[in-house]
Amino acid sequence: MEILNLLELEAAAQSKMTSMAFDYYVSGADDEITLRENREAFTRLALHYRVLTGLTDRKLETTLFGQKISMPVIAAPTAFQRLAHEKGELATAVATQKAGTIMTLSTIASTSLEEVRASSPDLDLWFQVYMYKDQGLTLELLRRAEAVGVKALALTVDTPFLGRRERDIRNRFSLPDNIVLGNLMRGLNTLPTSAGSGLSAYVKEMFKLNLAFTDLEWLRNHTNLPILVKGICHPQDAIQSLEHGANGIWVSNHGGRQLDTSPATINVLPRVADAVAGAAPIILDGGVRRGTDVVKALALGANAVAIGRPILWSLAIDGEAGVTNTLELLRAEIDAALGLCGYSDLQVPRDLVG
Ligand SMILES: Cc1cc2nc3c(=O)[nH]c(=O)nc-3n(C[C@H](O)[C@H](O)[C@H](O)COP(=O)(O)O)c2cc1C
Incomplete structure (x- = not known):
């Protein structure tokens, strides 16, 4: 089936993956209320478009920490x-680079920093x-990240510990023999076979569970790289x-994979943006x-x-080409949404959304 938008990806990907992998990707915590709400909250917001603006061309570029990206999607x-795909992170890297945007590699990626860079x-x-x-x-990972630029x-x-994802518990989620945590050395690079989710057991065993603002300070003191704090929903935490x-x-x-019934991110964004x-x-x-979701996020304070x-899902469907197709579909939708809203760049006002 021809994929025409990002919502069609999930169903198309399902037949291309093992059910254990599909369940790991698709699931949220507990009743998956936040998982659904993340999506539904966007659909409840309206875009109050303007007309007769005389504008034609649109600019989607923006800059994050001095890095120019071709559209506001990373x-x-x-x-x-x-x-999802044998090339995994390597395929995502090529596609995001072609699209002119940023890829964020996970600590627990199945490909190492050095392989992605090479x-x-x-x-x-x-x-x-x-x-x-x-x-x-942690310090060693940090130095390797710096070394590859x-x-x-x-x-x-x-993630002080892993949210309860019941599908993973039921499936005894683990990795096939040919997939490892690419950034970690032997002994730390596989998930334990456990009674429940192997990832949950790994996190409990390995990750610092009592993270505090002092840990952020520690990181600050050990690198000159810009640090984003990921997982913020409360303005005070920002x-x-x-x-x-x-x-x-x-x-x-x-x-939606950690605290179920936590708020949809688009709903907390305005308060966080006010605080920041x-x-x-x-x-x-x-x-x-x-694309309309992206425009709403920009209006409510996201960069x-x-x-x-x-x-x-795109990787599972068609590897690198699949990711490229998805990024280009979203780019075209952002362009159309901005145009129909009556704006020619990403500087959209907050009262566009109501
Ligand atoms: C299968 C899967 C694995 C994830 N792994 C990580 C991870 O290793 N580190 C992390 O900070 N976030 C991880 N996330 C969270 C994502 O970075 C991101 O916050 C989330 O997927 C955004 O929601 P979306 O999937 O609706 O776009 C993961 C999410 C999924 C679905």
Whole structure:
């Protein structure tokens, strides 16, 4: 079937994957209320378009930490992309570079920082940081990220432990033998076979579970790279993150995979944006599937959005070409949405959304 929009990807991808991998990608925590709400909250917002503007051409480019990107969409970090396609993260890297935007590589990617860099020398690469209990290990990952020219770090703070994803528990989620955590050395690069989700057991065993603002300070003191704090939904947490050394705020509820019944990200964005008050760039993710969603996020205070699952589904459907198709569909939709709203660049006012 010809894919015409990002909402069609999930169904098309399902037949291309094992059910264990599909369930891992698709699921949210508990009753998946936040997972659905991320999406539905966008659909309840209206765009109050303007007319007779005399405008024709539109500019979608923007800048994040001095990096120019061709549109306000970047790739969110998602673990284990090789579960979707044998080239996994390498295919995402090529497609995001071709699209002129940023890829965020997960700490627990199935491909290493060095492999991604070797295959995509010019890619604008960010690295998502999960802090390990072993500080030496976190530091080593940080140095490797710097060595391959990563341009920003996203410290994920919404995962003191893994949310309860019941499909993964039921499936005893684990990785096939040929897929490992590419950034980690032997012994730390596989998931334990456990009674429930193997990923949940890994996180409990390995990650620093009591992350605090002092850990953000620690990171700040060990790198000069810009740091975004990913997983912010509360305005006060945004303010405190900036006070403790963050350079950017990533509004996210982990795609509804952590605290169920936490609010839809688009609904908390205006309050976070008010708190940040232009002091730092804001990224938003969670349920972004349409060009109109992107325009709504921009109007409510985001500088750019990130997409998670659509990239995974695209990889499963057609690897690098699939990701390219998805990014170009979204680009065309953003362009159309902006044009029909009556604007020619990303500077859209808040009262566009109501
Ligand atoms: C399968 C999967 C794996 C993910 N892995 C990570 C990860 O390793 N690190 C992280 O910070 N976020 C991770 N996320 C969260 C995404 O970065 C992002 O916040 C979320 O997918 C955005 O929502 P969307 O999928 O509706 O676009 C993951 C999400 C999914 C669906």
